[in-house]
Amino acid sequence: MSRSLFDKYGGFASVSKVVSAFYDKAVESDIIGPYFDDIDMRSQVDHQTKFISSLMGGPASYSDEALQKVHSGLHIDRTSFEEMARLLHETLEDFSFERSGVDQIMHEINSRADIVITRHDS
Numbered sequence: 001m002s003r004s005l006f007d008k009y010g011g012f013a014s015v016s017k018v019v020s021a022f023y024d025k026a027v028e029s030d031i032i033g034p035y036f037d038d039i040d041m042r043s044q045v046d047h048q049t050k051f052i053s054s055l056m057g058g059p060a061s062y063s064d065e066a067l068q069k070v071h072s073g074l075h076i077d078r079t080s081f082e083e084m085a086r087l088l089h090e091t092l093e094d095f096s097f098e099r100s101g102v103d104q105i106m107h108e109i110n111s112r113a114d115i116v117i118t119r120h121d122s
């Protein structure tokens with residue numbers, strides 16, 4: 001593979017647009033919107049941009065350990081995780097990402113489910 005997805009889709013400038021569109025959907029969601037009620041969205045978009053960029057082979061990176069730490073107090077269940085993943089998937093399609101790119105990013109996201117989910121449905 002010669003170019004990373006990150007370069008192919010236009011670097012940080014483009015990725016941050018995707019992330020903003022994704023968060024617009026997230027805050028509107030009845031399932032996960034409430035998690036973001038008290039969060040400064042600008043810093044969220046900033047951090048999430050770095051994370052998604054790293055999944056696409058860009059320069060920034062986020063360790064699994066850091067990810068676990070941030071989400072540990074948030075009591076995220078599987079339903080909420082899946083809603084988040086669904087909205088991200090939808091956003092990538094809105095921006096006409098190719099199928100292989102979408103699959104790669106969703107694989108990276110889904111492989112972190114056990115790190116982010118801390119509340120288990122009974």
Ligand code: HEM
Nearest residue numbers: 032035036039047048051062070076080081084109112116
């Ligand atoms: C694999 C999936 C996910 C990834 C990659 C991810 C990534 C991130 C990152 C990078 C941050 C910023 C950390 C920082 O400020 O340094 C963050 C914060 C946050 N995430 Fe996630 N997240 C995921 C899933 C979720 C889900 C499913 C929810 C809720 C339903 C959620 C809710 C939040 C909230 C509320 C914060 C802000 C925490 C705070 O600032 O106190 N995340 N996430």
